[in-house]
Amino acid sequence: MDEFLMAALQEARAGLRENGIPIGSVLVVDGEIIARGHNRRIQNGSAILHAEMDCLERAGRLTAAEYSRSVLYSTLSPCDMCSGAALLYKIPRIVVGENQTFQGPEAYVRSRGVKLDIVNDPACIELMEHFIATHPTLWNEDIGLPTDY
């Protein structure tokens, strides 16, 4: 596996060890990881700290020039919010661990000029399949679906 996607997967697993939702992300600029993040819905009681958002927040206030040389890695296809954050900052490329268990607005993101590489890595898929099967209510909350079913 790509070393940066591996780093994102390590973040996802770190989230799982904290009893959180196992999605991880890293931001790479000029070939180096400048920030790592993971979903913190449980840990922080957060409605906005999806993995990619946590990663972008930890990267701090970057310049447009830095974002223009960045690649965002996520273990899972970015949702509407996280895709929107990438569009705001004109991040030119997103590498996605998998889009089999969830798929964000990929066609729209591509239509806005972002290069989206879908890896569909078996370890990323297995991690989410297991989590969704064992925590369906929490998972639905995280993607904005009803939990009272």
Add this chain to the structure above:
Amino acid sequence: MDEFLMAALQEARAGLRENGIPIGSVLVVDGEIIARGHNRRIQNGSAILHAEMDCLERAGRLTAAEYSRSVLYSTLSPCDMCSGAALLYKIPRIVVGENQTFQGPEAYVRSRGVKLDIVNDPACIELMEHFIATHPTLWNEDIGLPTDY
């Protein structure tokens, strides 16, 4: 002015008093404000706490049923990130103070079924016009544009 848009404008002005970017937001559920927020780029060194994001974060972990009965107010047209957050949680209506100084992906948001009401309130416009004229670099950073011009 609508009482909820007024509350969002008060948040924007609170942000300005903190030397922050003057954009405010409130989330209304069942006719009551349940959270208020404002842009905290300066205050928190944040890359993700636009007004709407700050407001959604302060609202905490809501259910899909609560979001489905909510209205998001913002003094300024929501950017790609904040629009995406509203789409994630299927917030059915957004009331926008103005879209004259900045315009987010309004057509796309409407195409996804969100009712977008643009007020173009003179006080909201004047607040942003003054801020952008006096802080162009900071403003460009906030919307992902180059600052080294």
